Amino acid sequence: MTGILTVLAALFLAASQWFIWAYAPVEETMGLVQKIFYLHLPLAWWSFMSFLMVFVASIMVLATGKTVWDRLARAAAELGVLFSGLVLVTGSLWGKPIWNVWWTWDPRLTTTLVMWFVYAAYLLIGQAGIGGGRAFAVRAALGILAFLDVPLVFYSARKWRSIHPTVFGSQGGGLDPDMWVAVLFSLVAVGFLWVVLLRIRFGQMNTNERLRRLFMKMTDQG
Amino acid sequence: MIMGKENYLLAANVAVWLGVCGYLLFLAGRQKRLERRLRQLETLRED
Numbered sequence: 402m403t404g405i406l407t408v409l410a411a412l413f414l415a416a417s418q419w420f421i422w423a424y425a426p427v428e429e430t431m432g433l434v435q436k437i438f439y440l441h442l443p444l445a446w447w448s449f450m451s452f453l454m455v456f457v458a459s460i461m462v463l464a465t466g467k468t469v470w471d472r473l474a475r476a477a478a479e480l481g482v483l484f485s486g487l488v489l490v491t492g493s494l495w496g497k498p499i500w501n502v503w504w505t506w507d508p509r510l511t512t513t514l515v516m517w518f519v520y521a522a523y524l525l526i527g528q529a530g531i532g533g534g535r536a537f538a539v540r541a542a543l544g545i546l547a548f549l550d551v552p553l554v555f556y557s558a559r560k561w562r563s564i565h566p567t568v569f570g571s572q573g574g575g576l577d578p579d580m581w582v583a584v585l586f587s588l589v590a591v592g593f594l595w596v597v598l599l600r601i602r603f604g605q606m607n608t609n610e611r612l613r614r615l616f617m618k619m620t621d622q623g
Numbered sequence: 624m625i626m627g628k629e630n631y632l633l634a635a636n637v638a639v640w641l642g643v644c645g646y647l648l649f650l651a652g653r654q655k656r657l658e659r660r661l662r663q664l665e666t667l668r669e670d
Contacts, residue, residue: 434628437635444639479646487642494635498628598646605653612660619667 403600410593417583417590425583437495439583443591445488450595451481452520452551459544462537471537472606474544476599478523484595485517500564508557509565516554519547 421439428435458474461467492510493503504510523543526536557565576584626634 432628434632436632440635440639483642483646487639490638490642491635494631494638498626498631594643598650601650602653605650605657608657609653609660612657612664616660616664616667619664 403597403604406593406597406600410590410597413586413590413593417587420583420586425580426577428580431499434495434498437491439587440591441488441491441495442584443588444484444491446588447591447595448481448484448488449551449555451477451484451599452516452548454599455481455520455523455544456548456551459541462541463545468537468610469607471540472610473603474540475524475527476602476606478520478544479602480595480598482517482520482524485513485520489513489517505564507564508561509554512550512554512557516547516550519543519550523547 417439421436425436425439427433454477455474458470458477461470462474489510492513496505497503523540526540526543
Protein backbone atom coordinates (compact mmCIF):
# COMPACT_ATOMS: atom_id res chain seq x y z
CA MET A 402 0.00 0.00 0.00
CA THR A 403 2.78 2.43 0.94
CA GLY A 404 4.47 1.63 -2.41
CA ILE A 405 1.36 2.57 -4.41
CA LEU A 406 0.92 5.74 -2.35
CA THR A 407 4.59 6.65 -2.90
CA VAL A 408 4.17 6.31 -6.68
CA LEU A 409 0.99 8.40 -6.51
CA ALA A 410 2.77 11.04 -4.40
CA ALA A 411 5.65 11.22 -6.90
CA LEU A 412 3.27 11.49 -9.87
CA PHE A 413 1.10 14.14 -8.24
CA LEU A 414 4.13 16.13 -7.08
CA ALA A 415 5.58 16.07 -10.61
CA ALA A 416 2.21 17.07 -12.08
CA SER A 417 1.72 19.82 -9.49
CA GLN A 418 5.07 21.32 -10.58
CA TRP A 419 3.69 21.60 -14.12
CA PHE A 420 0.51 23.25 -12.81
CA ILE A 421 2.55 25.68 -10.69
CA TRP A 422 5.13 26.69 -13.28
CA ALA A 423 3.33 26.26 -16.63
CA TYR A 424 -0.42 26.34 -15.99
CA ALA A 425 -1.06 28.92 -13.27
CA PRO A 426 -0.77 32.53 -14.48
CA VAL A 427 1.80 34.89 -12.99
CA GLU A 428 0.15 37.17 -10.44
CA GLU A 429 0.14 40.79 -11.68
CA THR A 430 1.17 42.68 -8.52
CA MET A 431 3.61 40.30 -6.88
CA GLY A 432 5.00 38.62 -9.97
CA LEU A 433 6.74 35.23 -9.90
CA VAL A 434 7.37 35.27 -6.16
CA GLN A 435 3.63 34.66 -5.57
CA LYS A 436 4.25 31.06 -6.69
CA ILE A 437 5.61 30.41 -3.17
CA PHE A 438 1.91 30.29 -2.28
CA TYR A 439 1.53 26.89 -4.02
CA LEU A 440 3.91 25.34 -1.48
CA HIS A 441 3.05 27.57 1.49
CA LEU A 442 -0.69 26.85 1.60
CA PRO A 443 -0.61 23.03 1.16
CA LEU A 444 2.10 22.75 3.82
CA ALA A 445 -0.02 24.85 6.18
CA TRP A 446 -3.12 22.75 5.53
CA TRP A 447 -1.37 19.44 6.06
CA SER A 448 0.33 20.72 9.20
CA PHE A 449 -3.18 21.51 10.52
CA MET A 450 -4.20 17.98 9.57
CA SER A 451 -1.20 16.61 11.47
CA PHE A 452 -2.14 18.51 14.59
CA LEU A 453 -5.78 17.43 14.28
CA MET A 454 -4.49 13.86 14.18
CA VAL A 455 -2.34 14.50 17.28
CA PHE A 456 -5.48 15.84 19.02
CA VAL A 457 -7.70 12.86 18.09
CA ALA A 458 -4.98 10.28 18.83
CA SER A 459 -4.26 11.94 22.19
CA ILE A 460 -7.93 11.65 23.16
CA MET A 461 -7.78 7.98 22.16
CA VAL A 462 -4.65 7.49 24.34
CA LEU A 463 -6.52 8.75 27.40
CA ALA A 464 -9.75 6.95 26.50
CA THR A 465 -8.26 3.53 25.73
CA GLY A 466 -4.83 3.58 27.41
CA LYS A 467 -3.38 1.98 24.27
CA THR A 468 0.09 3.27 23.41
CA VAL A 469 -0.42 2.66 19.69
CA TRP A 470 -2.37 5.94 19.64
CA ASP A 471 0.59 7.67 21.29
CA ARG A 472 2.85 6.45 18.50
CA LEU A 473 0.40 7.70 15.87
CA ALA A 474 0.23 11.08 17.64
CA ARG A 475 4.03 11.35 17.78
CA ALA A 476 4.41 10.43 14.09
CA ALA A 477 1.81 13.06 13.16
CA ALA A 478 3.44 15.67 15.43
CA GLU A 479 6.81 15.17 13.72
CA LEU A 480 5.22 15.87 10.34
CA GLY A 481 3.27 18.79 11.75
CA VAL A 482 6.42 20.39 13.15
CA LEU A 483 8.28 19.81 9.86
CA PHE A 484 5.47 21.18 7.69
CA SER A 485 4.63 24.17 9.93
CA GLY A 486 8.38 24.95 10.19
CA LEU A 487 8.49 25.04 6.39
CA VAL A 488 5.36 27.24 6.39
CA LEU A 489 7.21 29.73 8.61
CA VAL A 490 10.33 29.64 6.38
CA THR A 491 8.41 29.99 3.08
CA GLY A 492 6.21 32.70 4.63
CA SER A 493 9.28 34.65 5.69
CA LEU A 494 10.83 34.29 2.22
CA TRP A 495 7.57 35.53 0.71
CA GLY A 496 7.14 38.33 3.24
CA LYS A 497 10.53 39.91 2.64
CA PRO A 498 10.00 40.97 -1.01
CA ILE A 499 6.27 41.77 -0.51
CA TRP A 500 6.04 43.31 3.00
CA ASN A 501 9.71 44.29 3.09
CA VAL A 502 10.25 42.45 6.38
CA TRP A 503 11.40 38.93 7.19
CA TRP A 504 9.08 38.79 10.18
CA THR A 505 6.36 40.85 11.83
CA TRP A 506 4.37 40.14 15.01
CA ASP A 507 1.14 39.79 13.08
CA PRO A 508 -1.62 37.62 14.71
CA ARG A 509 -1.39 34.88 12.06
CA LEU A 510 2.41 34.72 12.15
CA THR A 511 2.61 34.89 15.94
CA THR A 512 0.00 32.17 16.56
CA THR A 513 1.75 29.96 13.97
CA LEU A 514 5.11 30.44 15.71
CA VAL A 515 3.51 29.63 19.10
CA MET A 516 1.95 26.52 17.55
CA TRP A 517 5.35 25.42 16.22
CA PHE A 518 7.01 25.86 19.63
CA VAL A 519 4.22 24.02 21.48
CA TYR A 520 4.42 20.98 19.19
CA ALA A 521 8.23 21.05 19.23
CA ALA A 522 7.93 20.89 23.05
CA TYR A 523 5.52 17.97 22.65
CA LEU A 524 8.17 16.08 20.68
CA LEU A 525 10.90 17.01 23.19
CA ILE A 526 8.82 15.52 26.04
CA GLY A 527 8.91 12.26 24.11
CA GLN A 528 12.70 12.47 23.73
CA ALA A 529 13.42 13.52 27.33
CA GLY A 530 11.22 10.80 28.85
CA ILE A 531 9.41 13.30 31.10
CA GLY A 532 6.67 11.54 33.06
CA GLY A 533 8.54 8.22 33.28
CA GLY A 534 6.27 5.25 32.61
CA ARG A 535 3.29 7.57 32.18
CA ALA A 536 5.06 9.77 29.60
CA PHE A 537 2.45 8.81 27.01
CA ALA A 538 -0.32 10.22 29.25
CA VAL A 539 1.61 13.47 29.79
CA ARG A 540 2.09 13.76 26.02
CA ALA A 541 -1.58 13.00 25.40
CA ALA A 542 -2.64 15.81 27.77
CA LEU A 543 -0.29 18.23 25.98
CA GLY A 544 -1.49 16.94 22.59
CA ILE A 545 -5.05 17.89 23.54
CA LEU A 546 -4.16 21.26 25.10
CA ALA A 547 -1.83 22.21 22.23
CA PHE A 548 -4.69 21.92 19.75
CA LEU A 549 -6.30 25.01 21.33
CA ASP A 550 -3.85 27.12 19.30
CA VAL A 551 -4.76 25.57 15.93
CA PRO A 552 -8.20 27.25 15.49
CA LEU A 553 -6.55 30.47 16.67
CA VAL A 554 -4.04 30.22 13.81
CA PHE A 555 -6.83 29.53 11.32
CA TYR A 556 -9.15 32.32 12.45
CA SER A 557 -6.48 34.87 13.47
CA ALA A 558 -6.32 36.49 10.03
CA ARG A 559 -10.14 36.72 9.92
CA LYS A 560 -10.92 37.86 13.44
CA TRP A 561 -8.05 40.23 14.18
CA ARG A 562 -6.42 42.96 12.20
CA SER A 563 -3.85 41.05 10.16
CA ILE A 564 -1.73 41.77 7.11
CA HIS A 565 -1.83 38.09 6.24
CA PRO A 566 -4.37 37.41 3.44
CA THR A 567 -7.19 34.88 3.90
CA VAL A 568 -7.45 32.55 0.93
CA PHE A 569 -10.58 30.70 1.92
CA GLY A 570 -12.54 33.89 2.44
CA SER A 571 -15.94 34.89 1.11
CA GLN A 572 -14.46 36.22 -2.16
CA GLY A 573 -12.30 33.13 -2.70
CA GLY A 574 -9.15 35.06 -1.78
CA GLY A 575 -9.23 36.89 -5.12
CA LEU A 576 -7.60 33.96 -6.89
CA ASP A 577 -7.83 33.34 -10.62
CA PRO A 578 -9.68 30.04 -11.39
CA ASP A 579 -6.48 28.66 -12.99
CA MET A 580 -4.61 29.46 -9.78
CA TRP A 581 -7.25 27.49 -7.86
CA VAL A 582 -6.57 24.45 -10.05
CA ALA A 583 -2.83 24.67 -9.27
CA VAL A 584 -3.55 25.14 -5.54
CA LEU A 585 -5.91 22.18 -5.37
CA PHE A 586 -3.47 19.97 -7.29
CA SER A 587 -0.69 21.01 -4.96
CA LEU A 588 -2.91 20.27 -1.94
CA VAL A 589 -3.55 16.74 -3.19
CA ALA A 590 0.15 16.17 -4.05
CA VAL A 591 1.39 17.32 -0.62
CA GLY A 592 -1.44 15.27 0.90
CA PHE A 593 -0.13 12.08 -0.73
CA LEU A 594 3.39 12.94 0.47
CA TRP A 595 2.02 13.48 4.00
CA VAL A 596 0.22 10.12 4.02
CA VAL A 597 3.35 8.30 2.78
CA LEU A 598 5.64 9.91 5.36
CA LEU A 599 3.12 9.30 8.14
CA ARG A 600 2.71 5.63 7.23
CA ILE A 601 6.48 5.10 7.13
CA ARG A 602 7.14 6.84 10.46
CA PHE A 603 4.17 5.20 12.21
CA GLY A 604 5.32 1.81 10.88
CA GLN A 605 8.84 2.44 12.18
CA MET A 606 7.53 3.38 15.62
CA ASN A 607 5.39 0.23 15.77
CA THR A 608 8.29 -1.98 14.68
CA ASN A 609 10.53 -0.33 17.27
CA GLU A 610 7.98 -1.08 19.99
CA ARG A 611 7.64 -4.72 18.88
CA LEU A 612 11.42 -5.12 18.91
CA ARG A 613 11.65 -3.52 22.36
CA ARG A 614 9.06 -5.97 23.74
CA LEU A 615 10.78 -8.94 22.10
CA PHE A 616 14.14 -7.80 23.47
CA MET A 617 12.71 -7.52 27.01
CA LYS A 618 11.04 -10.92 26.73
CA MET A 619 14.25 -12.58 25.58
CA THR A 620 16.46 -10.94 28.20
CA ASP A 621 13.92 -11.95 30.90
CA GLN A 622 14.02 -15.55 29.67
CA GLY A 623 17.82 -15.50 29.48
CA MET B 624 22.32 42.14 0.24
CA ILE B 625 19.30 42.78 -1.97
CA MET B 626 17.90 39.71 -3.68
CA GLY B 627 15.67 39.73 -6.75
CA LYS B 628 12.11 38.48 -6.20
CA GLU B 629 12.88 35.33 -8.18
CA ASN B 630 15.69 34.49 -5.77
CA TYR B 631 13.21 34.42 -2.87
CA LEU B 632 11.08 32.01 -4.88
CA LEU B 633 14.12 29.82 -5.54
CA ALA B 634 15.15 29.97 -1.86
CA ALA B 635 11.64 28.94 -0.75
CA ASN B 636 11.64 25.95 -3.11
CA VAL B 637 15.13 24.93 -2.00
CA ALA B 638 14.09 25.22 1.68
CA VAL B 639 10.99 23.04 1.20
CA TRP B 640 12.78 20.29 -0.69
CA LEU B 641 15.74 20.38 1.70
CA GLY B 642 13.28 20.00 4.58
CA VAL B 643 11.54 17.04 2.94
CA CYS B 644 14.87 15.41 1.96
CA GLY B 645 16.19 16.00 5.49
CA TYR B 646 13.18 14.19 6.94
CA LEU B 647 13.67 11.33 4.46
CA LEU B 648 17.30 11.05 5.61
CA PHE B 649 16.08 11.00 9.23
CA LEU B 650 13.66 8.18 8.32
CA ALA B 651 16.48 6.28 6.62
CA GLY B 652 18.62 6.65 9.75
CA ARG B 653 15.79 5.31 11.93
CA GLN B 654 15.34 2.39 9.53
CA LYS B 655 19.03 1.51 9.83
CA ARG B 656 18.73 1.64 13.62
CA LEU B 657 15.77 -0.76 13.51
CA GLU B 658 17.71 -3.18 11.33
CA ARG B 659 20.66 -3.02 13.76
CA ARG B 660 18.36 -3.85 16.68
CA LEU B 661 16.87 -6.73 14.70
CA ARG B 662 20.37 -8.14 14.08
CA GLN B 663 21.14 -7.81 17.82
CA LEU B 664 17.98 -9.73 18.59
CA GLU B 665 18.88 -12.46 16.12
CA THR B 666 22.34 -12.76 17.68
CA LEU B 667 20.80 -12.96 21.15
CA ARG B 668 18.48 -15.74 20.00
CA GLU B 669 21.35 -17.71 18.48
CA ASP B 670 23.28 -17.48 21.76
